[in-house]
Amino acid sequence: xxxxxxxxxxxxxxxxxxxxxxxxxxxxxxxxxxxxxxxxxxxxxxxxxxxxxxxxxxxxxxxxxxxxxxxxxxxxxxxxxxxxxxxxxxxxxxxxxxxxxxxxxxxxxxxxxxxxxxxxxxxxxxxxxxxxxxxxxxxxxxxxxxxxxxxxxxxxxxxxxxxxxxxxxxx
Amino acid sequence: xxxxxxxxxxxxxxxxxxxxxxxxxxxxxxxxxxxxxxxxxxxxxxxxxxxxxxxxxxxxxxxxxxxxxxxxxxxxxxxxxxxxxxxxxxxxxxxxxxxxxxxxxxxxxxxxxxxxxxxxxxxxxxxxxxxxxxxxxxxxxxxxxxxxxxxxxxxxxxxxxxxxxxxxxxxxxxxxxxxxxxxxxxxxxxxxxxxxxxxxxxxxxxxxxxxxxxxxxxxxxxxxxxxxxxxxxxxxxxxxxxxxxxxxxxxxxxxxx
Numbered sequence: 001x002x003x004x005x006x007x008x009x010x011x012x013x014x015x016x017x018x019x020x021x022x023x024x025x026x027x028x029x030x031x032x033x034x035x036x037x038x039x040x041x042x043x044x045x046x047x048x049x050x051x052x053x054x055x056x057x058x059x060x061x062x063x064x065x066x067x068x069x070x071x072x073x074x075x076x077x078x079x080x081x082x083x084x085x086x087x088x089x090x091x092x093x094x095x096x097x098x099x100x101x102x103x104x105x106x107x108x109x110x111x112x113x114x115x116x117x118x119x120x121x122x123x124x125x126x127x128x129x130x131x132x133x134x135x136x137x138x139x140x141x142x143x144x145x146x147x148x149x150x151x152x153x154x155x156x157x158x159x160x161x162x163x164x165x166x167x168x169x170x171x
Numbered sequence: 172x173x174x175x176x177x178x179x180x181x182x183x184x185x186x187x188x189x190x191x192x193x194x195x196x197x198x199x200x201x202x203x204x205x206x207x208x209x210x211x212x213x214x215x216x217x218x219x220x221x222x223x224x225x226x227x228x229x230x231x232x233x234x235x236x237x238x239x240x241x242x243x244x245x246x247x248x249x250x251x252x253x254x255x256x257x258x259x260x261x262x263x264x265x266x267x268x269x270x271x272x273x274x275x276x277x278x279x280x281x282x283x284x285x286x287x288x289x290x291x292x293x294x295x296x297x298x299x300x301x302x303x304x305x306x307x308x309x310x311x312x313x314x315x316x317x318x319x320x321x322x323x324x325x326x327x328x329x330x331x332x333x334x335x336x337x338x339x340x341x342x343x344x345x346x347x348x349x350x351x352x353x354x355x356x357x358x359x360x361x362x363x364x365x366x367x368x369x370x371x372x373x374x375x376x377x378x379x380x381x382x383x384x385x386x387x388x389x390x391x392x393x394x395x396x397x398x399x400x401x402x403x404x405x406x407x408x409x410x411x412x413x414x415x416x417x418x419x420x421x422x423x424x425x426x427x428x
Binding site: 086098101105108113115 | 218303304306307336338339375379382383386387388
């Protein structure tokens, strides 16, 4: 675990309840999703990346789409958000079944045969685990950034193509 | 009107002819012709209780690209039924059921059965989602509110699998089920026969076999929507049973007088 991930885990561990850990820690996980998208998107000066990334409705899904989050990790992250949303709306709501499901997805994302566990699921540990693995992936991406985007072609035949299409459709 | 739970198995059952699809077809032939169909499928598992309200619900191909093109070409062109939608919204109160005209339609949990049981797609179909944020008891309670629909000619069915563990599935034809899968399937049958709905709702207390058989709840919960509709003198009968891939129970049951 790198320094940031260890500090994150220590910070949320100091909070008194599982729900408090999720509520305080999830915004940092969401910020990490946006950092991953920034690091994974090819450099392109014409791309208004900050606006697009900042306004993306669900950066987690973009990270999943980019292959930086496994299916099980994606489900676990989704379910931690769901727990936080449910408890925020109704503090006494039963959420143990959601945490069970998140824990299952996280376990099997590591090993499909890890089907039973001796200990109870722990929302804080699940969150700190996701933060840790995603921090590692962010570090890897920053060490080897993606290649530049495909150059936009401005060859002369492109002008011919556009003019001919206009001529056809103006007939 | 009887009510049923179907173990739907692989999406390929939509276009297959096998002992499961034949049993679903033969069972439907014994039913009075429904006025409409209300389906609770494992594959509409989202936060919130929603009901498909489109006039012409879409056929949803909710599986990965490894399945054959013929399955992606499949369409189930049944109409929706706004009258049934409004009736469900009313019956469920104070539970809020959100009308959904755009995001969902008829998924493979529904049409893998419907394609064989109601081939002509002439009966309107409405889907009810499973609220992912709610515990099992909520689903049972919601379903009890829908019981009057059975007297109004609506065929209500759940579609899932009593045992469903994809991570441990083995794609070997005719392999024997895992011991834990068979034991859990047997336990569920015994609880159904004993009408022990409390144990079926609290399935997570049934030990390690349950934890392996129901690692995530979405394929099991449709069973609760079916049993919650059982009336005093009604009995449970088996439509078909068996296992696919060692870890997928194909048990289908009917509840009728």
